[in-house]
Amino acid sequence: MTRFSRFTNHRQLALAAGLALTLGACDPPRRDRPEIATTPAKEPEVVQAGGLPPAAPAPPEPVARAATYEEAESVFKSGKYGEAKQLFETYVANKPDNPWGHYMLGLAAWKSGHFVVSERAFDRALEIDSTNVKTYLNSARLLLDLDRHHEALDRITTALRLDSTSSDGLRLLARTHAKLGDVEAALNDYRKALVLDDKDVWAMNNLGVLYLEEGNPDAAVGPFARAVQLRSTAPLFQNNLGMALEKAGQTVAAKHAYQAAVEADSTYAKAVKNLERISALVSDQAVDGGEFVKEQAEVFRIQIQMWKDGVER
Numbered sequence: 001m002t003r004f005s006r007f008t009n010h011r012q013l014a015l016a017a018g019l020a021l022t023l024g025a026c027d028p029p030r031r032d033r034p035e036i037a038t039t040p041a042k043e044p045e046v047v048q049a050g051g052l053p054p055a056a057p058a059p060p061e062p063v064a065r066a067a068t069y070e071e072a073e074s075v076f077k078s079g080k081y082g083e084a085k086q087l088f089e090t091y092v093a094n095k096p097d098n099p100w101g102h103y104m105l106g107l108a109a110w111k112s113g114h115f116v117v118s119e120r121a122f123d124r125a126l127e128i129d130s131t132n133v134k135t136y137l138n139s140a141r142l143l144l145d146l147d148r149h150h151e152a153l154d155r156i157t158t159a160l161r162l163d164s165t166s167s168d169g170l171r172l173l174a175r176t177h178a179k180l181g182d183v184e185a186a187l188n189d190y191r192k193a194l195v196l197d198d199k200d201v202w203a204m205n206n207l208g209v210l211y212l213e214e215g216n217p218d219a220a221v222g223p224f225a226r227a228v229q230l231r232s233t234a235p236l237f238q239n240n241l242g243m244a245l246e247k248a249g250q251t252v253a254a255k256h257a258y259q260a261a262v263e264a265d266s267t268y269a270k271a272v273k274n275l276e277r278i279s280a281l282v283s284d285q286a287v288d289g290g291e292f293v294k295e296q297a298e299v300f301r302i303q304i305q306m307w308k309d310g311v312e313r
Contacts, residue, residue: 066094069101076104081112092121099129106135110142118142133159137168140176149179167193167200174203178210186210191307198304201227205237208244217247221293222300228257229297235265241293242274253292255282 072087088105095101106121122139125132136159143152153176160169174189187210193203204227211220224241231237242257255278261271 066090069095069098069104072108073104076108081108084108085112085114085117088121092124097128099125099132099135102128103132103135103138106142107138110138110145115142115146131162133163133166133169136162137166137172140172144172144176144179149176152176153180165196167197167203170196171200171203171206174210175206178213183210183214194304195308195311198301198308199230201231201234201237204230204300205240208240212240212244212247217244220244221248221250222296222303225293225297226300228260228293232260233264235261235268235271238264239268239271239274242271242278245293246274246278250292251278251282253290254278256290257293 067087067090069091072084072091075087076084085105085108088101088108092098092101092105102121102125106118106125109115109118109121119139119142122135122142125135126139129135136155140152140155140159143149143155153173156169156173156176160166160173163169170189170193174186174193177183177189178186187207190203190207190210193200194207197203204223208220208223208227211217211223221241221244224237224244227237228234228241238257238261242254242261245251245254245257255275258271258275258278261268262275265271
């Protein structure tokens with residue numbers, strides 16, 4: 001309202017001045033007085049409501065600095081996957097033609113639960129480099145998590161065409177065949193992986209898990225026992241061995257396996273719970289079942305050697 005009143009008063013003054021000039025132009029100048037020079041009325045300054053001057057334009061927002069590959073990778077290795085995802089996003093925006101940047105973005109996004117971003121990043125990495133076995137395999141793992149088993153199988157098959165000796169590829173192929181219900185194919189894949197590398201503890205562990213899932217704990221004991229023999233400080237392997245032993249009726253040996261798992265990682269909740277449960281059934285004075293586990297590990301080692309011999313013939 002103040003602005004409008006000021007503006008109106010200025011207009012009235014300007015109109016009055018203009019009228020006076022018009023009337024004066026019709027009256028010839030008098031010789032007995034000098035002419036008075038007049039100046040046009042100054043345009044009124046426009047003032048915002050409230051009497052404040054016009055606001056200054058906002059400064060541009062600072063542009064985020066693109067992370068280096070080394071910085072983003074360091075954050076990823078520290079386990080901060082969400083932060084690593086953001087850093088790799090800035091990296092690929094600045095280096096869009098580096099397939100490894102997109103690959104690492106795919107990993108970070110997958111591990112932080114951003115599956116759509118992960119899939120797009122893996123796909124982009126493969127568009128740039130269609131020969132990267134790691135990208136095929138890790139994108140297959142993502143697809144397995146999304147229950148897209150046939151798509152995962154296609155990627156694994158492509159990876160194994162590029163590298164038929166990939167232990168990761170064979171293990172993942174076995175896992176996918178198991179997901180698709182082809183247990184025999186899965187067992188054969190694990191055998192192939194162990195023929196290539198008779199110390200592949202993850203192939204042993206996964207084979208043992210498959211036997212457990214199929215309701216055959218006796219067959220599961222050997223692979224788990226051999227995996228534990230090769231890597232005794234792995235709590236996951238010890239806990240899985242304990243489960244197979246318990247289901248096979250070897251409760252004393254099972255208790256010792258659970259104890260080893262808890263000693264390796266006291267925060268491993270599954271092993272802690274299993275140990276508490278079986279401790280109520282097995283006394284502390286029970287005879288150690290370690291010899292049985294050693295025997296089963298040796299039996300499985302010989303089994304792998306027989307598979308190798310069969311391939312070499």
